[in-house]
Amino acid sequence: MLISIRFHGRGGQGAVTASKLLAQTASEMGYYSQSMPFFGAERRGAPVISFTRISDEPIYEMSQVYHPNIVVVLDPVIMKVVDVFRGVKEGGWIVANTTKKPDEFVFGQEYLNIVAVDATGIAIKNDLLVAGMPVVNTPMLGALLRADIPLNIEVLEGIVARKFGKEGKKNVKAISEAYEFAEVKLIHGSGKRRYPKKQKIKVEFPISTPAEGVAGKTKLWRDFRPEINYDKCNDCLNCWLHCPESAIRLNDRVEIDYDYCKGCLVCAAVCPKKAITSEREVFADV
Amino acid sequence: MKISEMEREEYVLPGNTACQGCPSTVALRTVLKALEGNAVLVIPACCTSVYMGPFPHSAIGVPVFNTAFASAAATASGIKASFELQGKDTEVVVWAGDGGTYDIGLQALSGAAERGEDILFICYNNEMYSNTGIQRSGATPYGAWTTTTWKGKREHKKDVSELMLSHGIPYVATASVGYLRDLYEKVKRAREIRGFRYLEILAPCPPGWRFPMDKTIRMGKLAVESGMWILFESINGEFRFTGVSKSIAEGRRKMKSLEEYLLSQGRFSHLKPEDIAEIRKYVVKKWEKLARLEGEVDAAIAKFYV
Amino acid sequence: MYEVEILTGNETAAYAAMNSNVRVVAAYPITPATPVVETISKLVESGKMLAKFIRVESEHSAMAACIGASAAGSRAFTATSSHGLAYMHEMLHWATNARTPIVMAVANRAIGPGWNIWADLGDSLSQRDTGWMQFYCSNNQEIYDTIAMAYKLAENRKVLLPAMVCYDGFVLSHTAMPVELTEFGDFLHEYEPVWKLDAEKPFTHGNILPPEEFAELRHNVQKSHDRALKLMHKVEEEFYELYGRRTPLILEEYKVEDAEKVIVTMGAIGSEAKVAVDSLREKRVKAGLVRLRCFRPFPEKQLKELLEDKKIYVFDRAISPGSGGPLYQELKAALASTPIKRITPRIVGIGGIDVTKRTFERALFERKIWIKEVIS
Structure with missing residues (x-):
């Protein structure tokens, strides 16, 4: 038995912690386990991946997981930029933080089991917030245990209670709620897996050309969306001057480039007229 | 200078991999605007080496030469020598963090300053190694939490801007991302001077200092208003305080409390009153030292703290 | 001129x-x-x-x-x-x-x-x-x-x-x-x-x-x-x-063709080795010399062709502690696929010990790998 799990999250969301907690749970239940983060060059907010392997025999694989049995998606936005279904074995499991129903998932495998849970909602309800952001990694582990994995929720909860100190209780509650409310269903996919061919890049010299969006459309990092109230705006250009992202464009008036704005809200903080307000970002098309 | 008169071209392109609320991107953006893009950047290992993004693209719109951690000022010296031979007046700018300036980069910096290389060395100082994930540096202040000083650093920072003053170079200045227009103007003035120029920008880092990401600019101001960070400019040995620091030095403005600055950051949240008293002692000493450099200003500023 | x-x-x-x-x-x-x-x-x-x-x-x-x-x-x-x-x-x-x-x-x-x-x-x-x-x-x-x-x-x-x-x-x-x-x-x-x-x-x-x-x-x-x-x-x-000057970049060979014993070395001692070859020849030892000029890139093919059927003595004026002479290591690897009768390492001239023609002569007939004295 070798179970491979791949976590998708964004920098700062705790995908690496989740993968470690899972490995610890397996270990305490007598399995061999391994938790392997992959570090790219990204900063907070960028997509990250992490892997866990669980086995009843010693684990010798030191490479990344390319054909997982289970994929855990910590952030619904990730699915827009990363093919989270890639390489998942037929009949495998997708554990997703989502408000969607399992039937709404579309993929290229014949069959996958979908575990859908609104972990963000559960985190908010249980006051699992760091700097205003919901922490979803622990509830997602709760939901993960609904997949085909021989781990016991009490062991996981014990570890979390022990490791998280005074935050332990809330996390444990979120874990059991996620376990309980997760919706599980076997879903039929298209059966047509298509992977785009990677283009071979010539690298004679380590030389790069300037471009916008080296990290893609960084709007997906945004948790808050600034809005300019042009009636209040006095065109002082302070928001433009102070934007760390160069995401405020100067046309006739200042305009926020919503493709790249990461939602730091420095613009709102420096606006002398309080003409920039913010609200939680919701990406309608995700 | 009015904001509307500033260069509009962007040289730090959006969609880069910097953290939200990054002080380095906004500082670099301002610096490159002031240079109107006529610059070659030499960048040793630091956050900028990462946030410019991976091959085959780059988020920086001027030529960049990445170099090894210890060697920024030396690499820039070589580039400048070549440009001079070719009769190019392109500004060669080192853009280094406090690691590449205060610590591992100090020898090359001091050497290039002493040789009087015609380069502009800019340190964006976030008072720690943030690229490797928040470790103490020679620029980390007393008491600050980092991942190599879990109980708070027990030593005061050294001050490289003072060290640069003692190198007798034609331009030394400090700035803060809290005052970008001041930064812009200082870069413009530095551009008019030939020889080795040193500019240090305080860069409050939200994940490293532990404050909300929309407060980057606010923190840059608070550092100056509380007297922790002192704005000055020394042109050919003529030292003067600038901006808010000048108002403080001349007694026209009262400093904000150190507590307000320190306790708004997670890295200082564990400080005890005696730690704050220790930091206050350091700050007072520093003000006195710099006030003596200016000469005409009475060291009365210290009264605010004593 | x-x-x-x-x-x-x-x-x-x-x-x-x-x-x-x-x-x-x-x-x-x-x-x-x-x-x-x-x-x-x-x-x-x-x-x-x-x-x-x-x-x-x-x-x-x-x-x-x-x-x-x-x-x-x-x-x-x-x-x-x-x-x-x-x-x-x-x-x-x-x-x-x-x-x-x-x-x-x-x-x-x-x-x-x-x-x-x-x-x-x-x-x-x-x-x-x-x-x-x-x-x-x-x-x-x-x-x-x-x-x-x-x-x-x-x-x-x-x-x-x-x-x-x-x-x-x-x-x-x-x-x-x-x-x-x-x-x-x-x-x-x-x-x-x-x-x-x-x-x-x-x-x-x-x-x-x-x-x-x-x-x-x-x-x-x-x-x-x-x-x-x-x-x-x-x-x-x-x-x-x-x-009008022939300055080889890869290697210089000296009396290799009919040689039985070939000295392989580089640097200044490669010049001294020429004298040693002549001296050995006078004593009816069929000696030859390959003086390597270019260590990187390592001319594996050229060395193989020259040395395939020779008895080789590699003189290293350097040591990679824990392994041996760097030139010896590389040559051994380069010749691994050919039937070599013997390839013998010698460490000479370390830390500036003077290397004379007699150093080579003696090294060819003694079993010691290290020569830690001046043979004058």
Whole structure:
């Protein structure tokens, strides 16, 4: 038995912690386990991946997981930029933080089991917030245990209670709620897996050309969306001057480039007229 | 200078991999605007080496030469020598963090300053190694939490801007991302001077200092208003305080409390009153030292703290 | 004909840099390479050498400045030795991946402690994995010619690698002999880089390179070494046609064809070994010599062809502790697929022990691997 799990999250969301907690749970239940983060060059907010392997025999694989049995998606936005279904074995499991129903998932495998849970909602309800952001990694582990994995929720909860100190209780509650409310269903996919061919890049010299969006459309990092109230705006250009992202464009008036704005809200903080307000970002098309 | 008169071209392109609320991107953006893009950047290992993004693209719109951690000022010296031979007046700018300036980069910096290389060395100082994930540096202040000083650093920072003053170079200045227009103007003035120029920008880092990401600019101001960070400019040995620091030095403005600055950051949240008293002692000493450099200003500023 | 001067190896290196139209020099003094720096300083200050000389504060900075100058489009040069070379190590790697064709003179010297200023090839051989081409010389004219030829190769569009020109400290660096001061204007034109830093062309050099792209770059570095090896004969020929001197870049063979016992070595002791071969031949020992000139790229094929059926004695003036002589290791690996009767290691001349013709003669007939004394 070798179970491979791949976590998708964004920098700062705790995908690496989740993968470690899972490995610890397996270990305490007598399995061999391994938790392997992959570090790219990204900063907070960028997509990250992490892997866990669980086995009843010693684990010798030191490479990344390319054909997982289970994929855990910590952030619904990730699915827009990363093919989270890639390489998942037929009949495998997708554990997703989502408000969607399992039937709404579309993929290229014949069959996958979908575990859908609104972990963000559960985190908010249980006051699992760091700097205003919901922490979803622990509830997602709760939901993960609904997949085909021989781990016991009490062991996981014990570890979390022990490791998280005074935050332990809330996390444990979120874990059991996620376990309980997760919706599980076997879903039929298209059966047509298509992977785009990677283009071979010539690298004679380590030389790069300037471009916008080296990290893609960084709007997906945004948790808050600034809005300019042009009636209040006095065109002082302070928001433009102070934007760390160069995401405020100067046309006739200042305009926020919503493709790249990461939602730091420095613009709102420096606006002398309080003409920039913010609200939680919701990406309608995700 | 009015904001509307500033260069509009962007040289730090959006969609880069910097953290939200990054002080380095906004500082670099301002610096490159002031240079109107006529610059070659030499960048040793630091956050900028990462946030410019991976091959085959780059988020920086001027030529960049990445170099090894210890060697920024030396690499820039070589580039400048070549440009001079070719009769190019392109500004060669080192853009280094406090690691590449205060610590591992100090020898090359001091050497290039002493040789009087015609380069502009800019340190964006976030008072720690943030690229490797928040470790103490020679620029980390007393008491600050980092991942190599879990109980708070027990030593005061050294001050490289003072060290640069003692190198007798034609331009030394400090700035803060809290005052970008001041930064812009200082870069413009530095551009008019030939020889080795040193500019240090305080860069409050939200994940490293532990404050909300929309407060980057606010923190840059608070550092100056509380007297922790002192704005000055020394042109050919003529030292003067600038901006808010000048108002403080001349007694026209009262400093904000150190507590307000320190306790708004997670890295200082564990400080005890005696730690704050220790930091206050350091700050007072520093003000006195710099006030003596200016000469005409009475060291009365210290009264605010004593 | 050009002027012939009696010059030390170090002075020779300085003149070679001048006549190769080097435009930026950044260097830091270290025994025994210091006179290179002093001579260049004199040449620049007197206006004979049209170059900028950056008097850096360390070797690390010397190489950094050379890399900067080369990236900005200038032909760059430096010289160092021993600890200085070791201190440069990080930047040596940088120069390779940056594809900056810098040439550096290395006066080979041991690395301490204890302090030892004498000849030992361990300093440059321990930099063999940095991606630099490495040439070893055994007389001053060779130092002079090799520096120019190294630029020719290094700057070739198909190569673009940095190169070290190595010569034994004191043995060559401070020994004076006649050197013909050829001007290399016809052989080496002004450096024309494929790319260079230019405010008009905003590109970023050396940002993050993901694993597959990095492997691609490293593979290209390797392929460049292969191409350099193939170009060497062409460069030798061109040099010969212009200046009438045959200066081999890959290796020099001496009485190998009918030899039974072949000495393989490099550097100054490779010159002494010739005398040993003659002396052995007088004693009816069928000796021969392969003096390797180019250690990187390592001319595996050429060595295989020459040495296939010989009894080989490898003389290393360096040691890779825990393994053995670096040249011995490499040769053994190169000949692994051929039926070699025997390949015997010898470690000589460590820390500046003088190596005489008798050292070779004795080493061929004694079983000791290490010779730790002067055989006079």
